Amino acid sequence: MLVIHILDKVNSTNQWAFDNLTRINDSILSFEQSEGRGRGNRAWISPFGGLYFSFLSKRHQLLPFITGVSIIQALPDLASELRLKWPNDIILSGKKLGGILCQDDGNMAVIGIGLNFDNIPPLPNSISLSDSNFKADKTIFLNDFRTFFESNFVISNEDIISKYSSYDCLISNQITWASGSGVAKSINPDGSLNVQTIDGTLNLYSEDVHLGEGVQDV
Template identity: 40%
Template sequence: MWVGKRRIKLDIVDSTNEYAKRLISAGLALDGDIICAEEQTAGHGKGKRMWFSPEGGLYLSAIIDGKYKSPFITSAIAVAVSNAIGNNVELKWPNDLMYSGKKLGGILTEEFNGFLIIGIGINTFSESLLDGELRLLATSVEMDKNEKERLVEKIIKELNRVLRRLKRKGSTDLARRWNEKAYRLGEEIFITMG
């Protein structure tokens, strides 16, 4: 298995994960396929929550063989993506990528017909597109097409590295790496109720 050996680039799609499911259902998917889009019209995250996916973001799904299924796969992918983006990205359990205290992106792992579909969404569009309440919770690091392409290459490299490590060494090493990047780990927090 080599993630990224075949790549499908789309300008606009309902959802890269849904596109991956259609490929699998049609018998056209290969282990390691990558689907990238500039915009999603029906992007979604965990629990089918809508994922704001305007033009200019980085929306990517990887199709991998179900043999890589692990309770730690989403955490392993989060480590890979944060490594690709850079040291300032923290991880919020179970699937959020945080930057400067706000959500920069997310990971969605789904099982489908013997495959795992790993969805990755990163806000690389103009931050001016975030309005209202979304601006309070999310952030974006604007990138041009060349910068995004370089980031996709880094993500693919890290995905391959982390999947090999997960298969070879199990989850112990990845759990340590996840904890090193954990958002607000060890901080005292206050909850106001009522």
């Protein structure tokens, strides 16, 4: 039987999952995090009212992509406004709705999802589902998400990359990162981002990427 631990507040749902969960698909849901973390171990502001959810998963090379696609599929009424931003951001109406953090200890993976649900957006370039006048129910969302995740987990890598690419806001656009700039062309089968630069093509694997010529975006 699937077990969901529901807590008002934790330090980090991913850390709690690593420390306390032992079975694949068991999960932790919290309404606030005191020490939430994003990619690169950066602080993730996690005010009360958001959705902070982590669960144990089998390992997979494309977990962030499977997760991102499943999140959009679980919010069908907003599908026309939702986008993904390689490699782990969820975008609504051009602003950051949430993010995904997948961590792997060599035996299993923990997938963490942070979404602004009913909370006031913590940053100027962020947005909450409540801002969209869309009344989302966390229980319904999570049930639908898990259904889509299980289905997407078993499809081919090619199909999941194709689905992800159809939602990604970087493809065909000018982007910048710490050491360069170019046009995002495609997402490779291994999940890296293929970019055309003035010197040729290259693949990005974990860089912080920004839309346009500047560095201030979602």
